[in-house]
Amino acid sequence: MARAATPLLKIINDVAPHQLDAPTPCAEYDVRRLVNHLLFWGPSLEGAGRKETVPPPAASEAELDLTGGDWATALTAQVERVSAAWAGPDAWAGSTHMGGPTELPAALVGGMIVGELVVHTWDLARAIGAAPSWDDELLDYVHGEVVKTADQGRQMGVYGPEVAVPATAPTLDRILGIVGRDPGWSR
Known part of the structure; x- marks a missing residue:
């Protein structure tokens, strides 16, 4: 998890205020909405690593704007908490919840979160003209995870x-293609 998150932690502080309205490769989100998405779901992903059910806020993601104030510090802290919650082998064992009542295998949830971190880091990086990188071993792992969850991810609209x-x-390009991103996307 930490290896997936490290490039995101670097990119967060590179986002300039004027870039918050920039488009991202994820058609549903500009930079501001993508940052909001990460802040909105972060506590649930952190809770999943601790085997705690942490439902998302009562307001919908679209109704709640968490990008006011020092969002970069808040997002950095949230990403660090998610990484810490998934740091030990116990986080990956057994089952857990992703904010709702349905139990899922913890390894599946962890793999989904690692993939989410990689893909959304790439989204943010492309939007601001940065180029994140991950090691080959991590990308091979993420590729295997997105292949396993591709059909389910499409059914869920993820x-x-x-x-x-x-x-x-x-x-990385093959990962992006599987999840519905064009690896050649540019602003």
């Missing part, structure tokens, strides 16, 4: 329609 990417493309 992944978009798959974007065709050559099998010989870099692993």
